[in-house]
Amino acid sequence: MQMLGGQVDSFGDGVSVMSLALEEKHMNPNGVVHGGVITTLMDEATGHAIVTIRGLEKMAEAPHATIDMSVSFLSGARVGDELVCEARTLRVGRAVAFAEAEVRRRGSDDLVAKGRFTYAILQKRSG
Numbered sequence: 781m782q783m784l785g786g787q788v789d790s791f792g793d794g795v796s797v798m799s800l801a802l803e804e805k806h807m808n809p810n811g812v813v814h815g816g817v818i819t820t821l822m823d824e825a826t827g828h829a830i831v832t833i834r835g836l837e838k839m840a841e842a843p844h845a846t847i848d849m850s851v852s853f854l855s856g857a858r859v860g861d862e863l864v865c866e867a868r869t870l871r872v873g874r875a876v877a878f879a880e881a882e883v884r885r886r887g888s889d890d891l892v893a894k895g896r897f898t899y900a901i902l903q904k905r906s907g
Contacts, residue, residue: 786821788828794869796828799886801862812856818863818883818893819851825867826879826897833872834901844877844899851895862886875901 786800800806800821808814823846831839857863867881876898883893 784817784820786824789864791828792832794829794833796825796832796867797864798825798828798867799862799864802857802859804859807859812858813861813863813892815851815853815893818853818857819849819895821863821865822851822867822881822883822893822895823849823897825865826869826881826895827899829867829869829879830872830877830899833869834877842901842903844901846897847876847900848898849895851893853893854891857885857892863892873901875903877901 784800785803786798789797789799791797798821802813806813806817827844830844862885863883864886865881865883867879870878870880878898880896882891884891
């Protein structure tokens with residue numbers, strides 16, 4: 781998230797909210813935000829949301845990693861827009877966790893993107 785220039789606005793109880801003020805570096809050749817930027821924002825936010833359920837201690841013992849994602853891009857965003865991503869944990873099991881995220885322009889109810897993310901909970905190898 782640091783590489784993109786975004787920030788964590790809030791997190792707790794299975795929810796994480798992150799935001800990103802769009803700059804020229806985030807744009808594709810057509811002048812709209814690159815889908816990879818939106819996907820990274822969503823991946824970070826869903827990962828943080830899951831941490832609020834699992835806790836930092838469990839993360840140190842068995843971190844989680846994205847193993848699947850599905851993202852739908854519904855509208856574009858441009859330089860000067862601020863994206864807000866709200867992520868929610870759906871379920872955390874022993875080996876897999878699930879979360880979803882929605883991205884909107886700050887001050888608008890219109891969806892920019894919506895996604896579902898699956899994480900493997902990695903077990904430390906002994907030896």
